[in-house]
Amino acid sequence: MKLLSIITLAAATLASATPIELKYGNESINRPLIHMTPSYGWMNDPNGLWYDAKEKLWHYYFQYNPNDSVWGLPLYWGHATSKNLTTWDQQDAAIAPLKNDSGAYSGSIVVDVNNTSGFFDNATDPRQRAVAIWTYNTPDSETQYISYSTDGGYTFINYDGNPALSNNSTQFRDPKVIWHEESQKWIMTVAKSQEFKIAIYSSPNLKNWTHESDFTKEGLLGFQYECPGLSKFSAPQSDNATYPTNSTDSTKWALFISINPGSPQGGSSTEYFIGDFNGTHFVPDFPYTSILDLGRDFYALQNFYNSPDGEVYGIGWASNWMYSNYVPTDPWRSSTSLVRKFSLEEFQANPESKLLNIKSTPVIDYDTLNFGETFSYENETFDTNNSLSYDLSKNFDGLIEFNLTYTVNGSAFGKSDFADLSLYLIGDSNSDEYLRLGFEGNAAAFFIDRGNTDVEFVKENPFFTTRMSVNNQPSRYIDSEISQYKVYGIADRNILELYFNDGSQVSTNTYFFTGGNFITEVDLEVGVDGVYQIEEFKVRQMTLKL
Amino acid sequence: MKLLSIITLAAATLASATPIELKYGNESINRPLIHMTPSYGWMNDPNGLWYDAKEKLWHYYFQYNPNDSVWGLPLYWGHATSKNLTTWDQQDAAIAPLKNDSGAYSGSIVVDVNNTSGFFDNATDPRQRAVAIWTYNTPDSETQYISYSTDGGYTFINYDGNPALSNNSTQFRDPKVIWHEESQKWIMTVAKSQEFKIAIYSSPNLKNWTHESDFTKEGLLGFQYECPGLSKFSAPQSDNATYPTNSTDSTKWALFISINPGSPQGGSSTEYFIGDFNGTHFVPDFPYTSILDLGRDFYALQNFYNSPDGEVYGIGWASNWMYSNYVPTDPWRSSTSLVRKFSLEEFQANPESKLLNIKSTPVIDYDTLNFGETFSYENETFDTNNSLSYDLSKNFDGLIEFNLTYTVNGSAFGKSDFADLSLYLIGDSNSDEYLRLGFEGNAAAFFIDRGNTDVEFVKENPFFTTRMSVNNQPSRYIDSEISQYKVYGIADRNILELYFNDGSQVSTNTYFFTGGNFITEVDLEVGVDGVYQIEEFKVRQMTLKL
Incomplete structure (x- = not known):
């Protein structure tokens, strides 16, 4: 993965997280901060x-x-x-x-x-x-x-x-x-x-x-x-x-x-x-x-x-x-999922049909959290020459959230193009460990890859599916070619929750990096030109208040 | 993967396969023999x-x-x-x-x-x-x-x-x-x-x-x-x-x-x-x-x-x-799947319920094929000391079938044991490329891992799920602890079809090895002792008659 860093901001330095009282065994680490886990x-x-x-x-x-x-x-x-x-x-x-x-x-x-x-x-x-x-x-x-x-x-x-x-x-x-x-x-x-x-x-x-x-x-x-x-x-x-x-x-x-x-x-x-x-x-x-x-x-x-x-x-x-x-x-x-508020909505399941759908909204009391600087980005189009790379503060401890809203020009790529927008969430102490998330135009789907890690369990357990996807409908049709998509994500040390289009669809997946290797770099890049426009990309680190 | 070869048989040498008329591009290889593909x-x-x-x-x-x-x-x-x-x-x-x-x-x-x-x-x-x-x-x-x-x-x-x-x-x-x-x-x-x-x-x-x-x-x-x-x-x-x-x-x-x-x-x-x-x-x-x-x-x-x-x-x-x-x-x-014959059966979906189910039987006219020697194995119990490794003929070209019938002793492993029976189908020219298939007792499921290959597409495409599984019911309950399972598999250069319990369930998955790297080694091993008995394990190489 070669990333051209064009924006690198230092996050505000805040106090480190509440100490977690647990025994650290071999790879047995990275207890989530705001997802409930039993102490033992x-x-x-x-x-x-x-x-x-x-x-x-x-x-x-x-x-x-x-x-x-x-x-x-x-x-x-x-x-x-x-x-x-x-x-x-x-x-x-x-x-x-x-x-x-x-x-x-x-x-x-x-x-x-x-x-x-x-x-x-x-x-x-x-x-x-x-x-x-x-x-x-x-x-x-x-x-x-x-x-x-x-x-x-x-x-x-x-x-x-x-x-x-x-x-x-x-x-x-x-x-x-x-x-x-x-x-x-x-x-x-x-x-x-x-x-x-x-x-x-x-x-x-x-x-x-x-x-x-x-x-x-x-x-x-x-x-x-x-x-x-x-x-x-x-x-x-x-x-x-x-x-x-x-x-x-x-x-x-x-x-x-x-x-x-x-x-x-x-x-x-x-x-x-x-x-x-x-x-x-x-x-x-x-x-x-x-x-x-x-x-x-x-x-x-x-x-x-x-x-x-x-x-x-x-x-x-x-x-x-x-x-x-x-x-x-x-x-x-x-661990548990975050608490979710559920409501009913009419969901545009495809261009011709709406279906009554349960919408999921994560419940997070931000008063319990401290924040680093919020990194945000907007531009006209996002192409292969302007990848983003954010280096986050090392003093935070593995809890980040992001909002990503983008448009896709469906006429600007061919059937054999892998027309991806890829978001990499990369570990601090070992950058071989990262999550790759993103959208691809031909599949019209969002992918989640949790397979890039040195943790033996992930490498060896054949039931731990490393690649998941969500059939991703637009949040809005802008015109006959251009559609908008939204995703909110929260990564909490070893669990990633993704909410698409304000919660019309959700995908929750655990992931495992080696001990203490928390996500502190966030990269965004595309595989094709002229397809993607970033309407909003915000990332912020969070931690528990002491 | 360390395998102790206790049985190594040389297959009968037969004529190599019918020549396949196609252009071989970069990694663009391994056209199946008995799965229909268009010439171009x-x-x-x-x-x-x-x-x-x-x-x-x-x-x-x-x-x-x-x-x-x-x-x-x-x-x-x-x-x-x-x-x-x-x-x-x-x-x-x-x-x-x-x-x-x-x-x-x-x-x-x-x-x-x-x-x-x-x-x-x-x-x-x-x-x-x-x-x-x-x-x-x-x-x-x-x-x-x-x-x-x-x-x-x-x-x-x-x-x-x-x-x-x-x-x-x-x-x-x-x-x-x-x-x-x-x-x-x-x-x-x-x-x-x-x-x-x-x-x-x-x-x-x-x-x-x-x-x-x-x-x-x-x-x-x-x-x-x-x-x-x-x-x-x-x-x-x-x-x-x-x-x-x-x-x-x-x-x-x-x-x-x-x-x-x-x-x-x-x-x-x-x-x-x-x-x-x-x-x-x-x-x-x-x-x-x-x-x-x-x-x-x-x-x-x-x-x-x-x-x-x-x-x-x-x-x-x-x-x-x-x-x-x-x-x-x-x-x-x-490519297509094999032709399948479909019939109805009452399927034991769990110990309490049968469901009317479509059973799939692959249609193969064996008169169109030549065969190598059939390797077969039976024993009382199969444990961590007696892995099997079969080296198949190099003169065949990537079409093999196997029948595996085994029993699982559900009382002989703990909740944290990864109680697997793993079958490795390994490439000839590059043994880093292999399929891993098998059963695991705690998941009570059959797994399929097609991720071990040097092919870039497999390594990079996040939609190409490398790990699949089948919730696998016994073909027969022998007693309260011991159940029998059956699987028939056929691997044809880049497509693997698995039929469980005579076709009650099927899983078809393509796989991709580098050009000309055909499966010529078959290994079987277990991760725990006292759990598995192999009732039948037969493997045979096949090729098209000229």
Whole structure:
């Protein structure tokens, strides 16, 4: 890679990041700053996400093996809290399995404000009446347990009537419960995983559950269904909606299902369907499926219960079962995605069709961060003679974000031209380690290459796909030849999240550089002339406030 | 890669392969032997597949740019014929566009035995009354043209009433026509690509078409739908069918749709739905989608009209639009898949569920081939002390097949073990170029790594995914811990086809080694002890008979 540096700015020197207390093993480094990781041990699915309106505190639980940095039993609910959805304080594990050969598997938390369960008395503020509904996995069965907390979600007491729901099955898990206002009932979605069914149950009290319907064999099946969830959205305002509208209100529902293994990208992913839910049945508007995050590292999405503004916020597990137990981090494994706000939009899927789509917006509280200088660039056209190279401050520590808006002249390249705009995010201490991202005109797609590193895991693990892509639609058609594209990216030491066209599409992928080799150089170049115009290119380094 | 050779057999020396007449450019080499390629120029979708029962001859047409080895207008129907479905004789282009800025785009051929079209007289044998239905693409529109042949499919005469079907659209293409015996009508499936619709039309005479229904917004949408096709199958015998059965007969129908770009694997793939077709509407049994070939290089499947045994045979284009114009072959680009026979089976998708699935069987006429010695191996267990290495004959030229059947002891490895069985297919003149294939116990998946090569295209093109995988179910559960897996593979100079469990799943991927570096070494090794038993491992080199 030969880059002509025409702009080289020194970033303002700020204090270095908050020290990270972890053991550094061989290649076991580069713990993200604003993506939640456990201090020690193994993490997988997000669980029990809820908002405590009394304390104004967000709670996040997770599948947790505190004894090892690989998955294993006994499995607990780990716990972390946040005031800002950007930085997390790890708490003691909140729910333990009853036996060591067993697991407190995935589930959810609701706030039983009206004490429908009878678990609470006036000593517990109604806003803190947290009830967890989770799967108790033993060698013989998976059943749904409920537990309640009288201390604001730090410790839980098991209901003495557990299991609250059983089905004589070893493959019955991941209950996600919501309050359905219209029917004044609790609604549970739960996976009968290997039957490819999302069962819907209702309950007046969280203890007694009535089977209402099954959503079955729809979309992508993979090996099995996991981690379902129903969320209610405001439908976008549209004079000419491309989807069935509801005569009584302007809401739409989405059903999320995670599939693993056997997602077409390889391993694990989360799909969704948009439609209507009437209190007993979810009916999608159309029988097509959409993948929520097109990268390799986003699974088991769960949305928060009781967000203060009524909007939908969620978190995915930022790994993939195909290689999660081998990634070179130590003594911890796995991080979450950023918290994302989800909303509905009409997405221009191609020039002729709009589709109702879930738009993802990363939630970052910038008040928690310090910033370096923002580098920015605009010009008329960007060609092979004017590559950009930014050298960033060495005193920052591996958290950067960028905004890139560009136009592509579709008439200015031939079928055999590799008409790329490539963005290189390059390591400081070892420039052989870099991410290459970019757009290419003939594929009309955005590519992500995480294969350029000296880390053995990346070089050797054949499931760690190094090249991913996103079929990238324009954010705007300027004229018949010229289209505009936008991408926002955030790289946090070993995880890269890309949001295309303000979040119409997302791709989340982990990456691994050798220890302490943080991105401090950002290069931009094109392979052809006359094709690309950079409307905006901004890069800034960030770090945690002390 | 350190391999302990414990078995090294010399293959029988046979004559070298049929000379291949092509120009060898820089890295532009390794033309497959039994995968159809054009002698010169560019090829994409299979078109007009039919069987001439008089001549006992299979006809294959294809999207063809004879003027360049990249896609471009004018685009023709290239043509090839085969007596054996294994070797092909390229013929002159069969259908030309009317103008140079236009294309004879994809379509199909039927045999109008009863002269419903009125195009034929007694001079044309009823078995050779070929009528092509294809898309005429101009800068302004896509319409459906028909053309007929009175010379057995070598030249075509355009119908003077063309277009036979138009829709005031630039995105209306890829008609596939079949004869529907029950309704005594011709049935066309054709893509209204960017509306995500497969339109179904009927006709008594191939000239006048009536719109019957649309199959819309189902499964994976990608950017658009292309290349639809309906095929009729015998349903498997089942006492306890997991799918709706038809009271009047034991048939099932499949609807195939290709999507590009925007397949989750990246770029191009073919999905299918199984259900019933009543002459006007196709209704899938379930609204889930399946991907026919899980690799990166299988698109635009089309099935033959009028196969002599009534079974379903088809061909895919063995490339991917994300990189097809850049692959290092010259002066030709792209090959087909092997011809595959498709049938329905009940597939054990996980321990609890069977799904009706399309099984793929490669069609190879071994009478067209000469063979080297067959190397085979069986043993009790296969561990880290007894890797296998076979040195194959240097006088063969890059066509090998293998059968590998193995059992996996699921209790014999831990969560952090990379419990692989790896098969290396290694180049002769440069052993740094090899394919690594294999199974890994924790992922329970089969991996394919085509990234180990000195070819610049592979090293540089970020859309050429080097690592693919297949969620691999056992072919048989031997006991609670031990499962059996089977894979058949065929590598033909630059294309690898893998068939799992007798074709329940398939993955087709091109690969590129430097010129003349053919696979002549096959190594097998494991990363853990006590896990793998090799029930069968057979490898044989093959070449074309002179």
